[in-house]
Amino acid sequence: MTTAADSSTNASTDTYDVIVIGAGPTGENLADRTRQAGLTTVVVEAELVGGECSYWACIPSKALLRPQAALDAARAVAGSREAAGGRLDAAAVLARRDWWTGNWKDDGAVSWLDSAGIDLVRGRGRLDGPRRVVVETPDGGERVLTARHAVAVCTGTRAQLPDLPGIADDHVWTSRDATSSPEVPGRLVVVGGGVVCVEMATAWRSLGSEVTVLVRGSGLLPRWEPFVGELVADGMRAAGMDIRTGVSVTELRRASESGAITLVLSDGSELVTDEVLFATGRVPHTDHLGLETVGLTPGSWLDVDDTCLVKDVEGGWLYCAGDTNHRALLTHQGKYQGRIAGAAIAARAKGEPLDTAPWGRHSATADNVAVPQVVFTEPEAAAVGITAEQAAREGRRVKIVDYEIGNVSGAGLYADDYKGKARAVVDLDRGHLVGVTFVGPSVGEMLHSATIAVAGEVPLERLWHAVPAFPTMSEVWLRLLETYRDAPDGEG
Structure with missing residues (x-):
């Protein structure tokens, strides 16, 4: 200098x-x-x-989500299920979250x-x-x-907030509030449909909030393979969340006495909540x-x-x-x-x-061909590369291969009645994977192998020699390759 x-x-x-x-x-x-x-x-x-990740995004959100994931994993197996009763200790979860953020220092x-x-x-x-x-x-x-x-x-x-009557006068939650709140709201409405929406709805529901999700479109996680949003929505509903699609907020007002917020919805109905999180995009x-x-x-x-x-x-x-x-x-x-x-x-x-x-x-x-991403809901979703729809838009000649992860021995040992799905998108002209998607408990830990295959443009003939250990969930790779070999082109 x-x-x-x-x-x-x-x-x-x-x-x-x-x-x-x-x-x-x-x-x-x-x-x-x-x-x-x-x-x-x-x-x-x-x-x-x-920055944002350390104090108001990735780190605190995953600290909020991990305790329920650990409890769900214990409850998914006979023997540990009987010992895993009760609810999360919300105060302990919030204190652990604060530690991971360095108490915002x-x-x-x-x-x-x-x-x-x-x-x-x-x-x-x-x-x-x-x-x-x-x-x-x-x-x-x-x-x-x-x-x-x-x-x-x-x-x-x-965070981007919509231009709505009342939004400037009444404090609403953005992603920062959702990851740093010192208290658990009794009622929480989450407006959105993307990753922040589903993760924060999941986190606060696990801590005891009554959660309603308002999705303007037809379903959750619209940029992912269609089955991803469907399975994540099933998991959220099973956890007690109310998911309403095709509806948006047109006005909101906060009561000065109680602090409760009344949301006027596009279908003419009203919804009363203690807090509302707008997970409606970034600028x-x-x-x-x-x-x-x-x-x-x-x-x-x-x-x-x-x-x-x-x-x-x-x-x-x-x-x-x-x-x-x-x-x-x-x-x-x-x-x-x-x-x-x-x-x-x-x-x-x-x-x-x-x-x-x-x-x-x-x-x-x-950035263009091998971006990995994990959604830490229950079930988890993980993907790298492009979807089948993106491949079609790009005019690629591809083969779509699907497999139920629960049919793999490692998945069945991981959790009783394991439910999940894997999809591989194969470029037939180049002979390698261009997209992989997993949905199911703990699938995020399988994503890096998919990222290596996509980023490395590993030929499918070579992937046959990457032997998955038995009995692990990664054996789904062998099943995907077998399905690809046995199905006619374009099917899987």
Whole structure:
């Protein structure tokens, strides 16, 4: 880092090789890569180092969901079922969740930055022309940073609320409230149909809330294979949740005396609840980022190439990794992009050639063809690659192979009356998997094998030699291959 006077702001200007705006998992991984490559790196963060995932998303949500999953696993087997009576201890679950978030303190994450040799500037950073970032510091001052090589935007997204009468006057839950609430609401309405909706409905139902889910469309998890939403809905109903499809909220009002919220629904009925969570999408955290100073539209998603370089900015200095580029809104994909972008920044800074071919060291190819995702409901859902519908839209010649996971010995030993389904989408012209989906208890732990097969474009002839251990649920791989071999093309 070097420091010089800035006559335009009467403030000193600190110069680094790389400036990263946003200290979530994406920004941390990108900064780590550039620092390890010998580039001086600074991270700017307006909230907690560690970002959304660590404090308001992945970590607290899974901490809330895991206790019921453990109890369900015990109740699924004769012998342990008889010993697994009673309900969850809500206070203990919430306390464990708080521990996993560090009680919303970032001391550990800050310590890691320091150990990695990465500088931290707290405050709200905004672009102020090419390679220049102005930070509004917590004490009301400003600090100016300039970059020799790159500025990386890693600011993520925030919850999107619908424009409804009453929503501005009455506090409603977003995903942050749903993962951090210190109390269990007696009644909770969840509006949505995606991953946040089904996971948070499941979590709070397990802690004792009376949960109603309102889905504007025809079913849950519409971007997944159709059977996924159906099986997850069955599991949610079995847990006591009320799921209503084809309905939306048109108005809401909170009673000043009781605090209860009355929701007016599109079918003309009313629903009274203690809290309402709107899990209705995400928008990019770029509205106050100074994008207009570099020719971009404030509040927009940033369009990037496979090295995460922003396409519409001259000079090859602005990068965007993570949710803000809208490629794959998942923490693990953001971390992956951070590693790719960090390596690309370092190579360009050193004048080294880039390997941008598909699956190259500087190409985030997996964003396009091998994105893994798990939904931690009961049953779990896990998928990587594309669905059968996506394959059809792309004009691929594919074979769809389905198999009931419960027919595998390992699944039957895992849980009495195990119910689940596996689907493989095979590209017939290329001879490898392009999509795999599992639904069933604990299937998330099988997903990485599918991710390797899809990302590695492993020929099906070679997969026959990847022998699954007996008796495990992974034996479903053998059954899928047998079904593929025995069924006519296009069937499974």
